[in-house]
Amino acid sequence: MDKRRITINDIAAHAGVSRSTVSLVLQKHPRIPEETAEKVRQSIAALGYTYNRNAANLRRRTSQAIGLVINDIRNPFFAQLTSAVEERAAEAGYMVYLVESAEQPARQERLLESFIEHDVAGLIVCAATGTPPQAFDRFLAAGIPICMAVRPYPDARLDFAGSDNYGGAKMATQHLIDLGHRRIAFLGGERENPVRIDRLAGYFSGLDARGIAFDPALVVESRPSLTSGVADVNAVMRLEARPTAMLCYNDFVAMGVMHALRCAGLTPGEHMAVVGFDGMPETEITHPPLSTVQLYGRKIGSDAAELLISRIGDPARPPTRRVEQATLIVRASSGRPLNANGE
Structure with a gap:
């Protein structure tokens, strides 16, 4: 072939098929027999053809x-x-x-x-x-x-x-209540974030269903991250009536929380219950392994x-x-x- 741009017509002639067959192969259309499709692909490779998808999209207006x-x-x-x-x-x-x-x-x-x-x-x-x-x-x-x-x-x-963020947060809150906790903090997430709104509503509902009064001092707003988890836990640990459990906006926050607790000489799971959210794979290998609300x-x-x-x-x-x-x-x-x- 000469140095001009290779076209679909060139491929069709090389493979011994029609132009429309080449076009359907390029579009990976299922109706083309595999033997024919392979013949066209071999011709494409032999001729060095590159499919111009933008041009094809313009032609199909898609x-x-x-x-x-x-x-x-x-x-x-x-x-x-x-x-x-x-x-x-x-x-x-x-x-x-x-x-x-x-x-x-x-x-x-x-x-x-x-x-x-x-x-x-x-x-x-x-x-x-x-x-x-x-x-x-x-x-x-x-x-x-x-x-x-x-x-x-x-x-x-x-x-x-x-995901059902509301139901997941309510489930996690009631899990902590079932363990005997009454002072449960909710840490992380930004005020306008609709996921945080749903999770916070589930937390409220979990407390209310068990007759536990909501304490706004136990809710900390932050841009969720490992470092914000450290700041969040420090904020509630300064309270006169400290929490005994913490439900975190996500697993990043929970990991930061556990780090801050250890730095303060407290052992997560022993001195403070911690639950995360999202179900990151890393939660299986934290120390200790992190309880979490698994999302998919x-x-x-x-x-x-x-x-x-x-x-x-x-x-x-x-x-x-x-x-x-x-x-x-x-x-x-x-x-x-x-x-x-x-x-």
């Missing part, structure tokens, strides 16, 4: 990419979610553009604009804390499919895939991808919500039941 916005790329929960989104998207012939909002609504807005400029087929968004209610209005008006993930969002027009990042990611792909295929279908139930995993950090003296 995109084979979806955008995924997460909050914290370092969090293993979001790594699990992202992996599942990519797997499910690949099965349907899509690739995934991944970006991180870093919990900044303005940054999130710029990222969404960039996705639209790149003509993605749809968006999966884990909304940043403080995202305004009208943030997605113009995208919906433009007919861009959107699925919200992880964090509930107050817009009934949008599909949603997430991979299932949520798979659900979100399925909902978005379904929405792309059927824009008029009714909005769908998929909420996965949480599971409490009890380990040594919860400690043993307290005796009659609360010890």
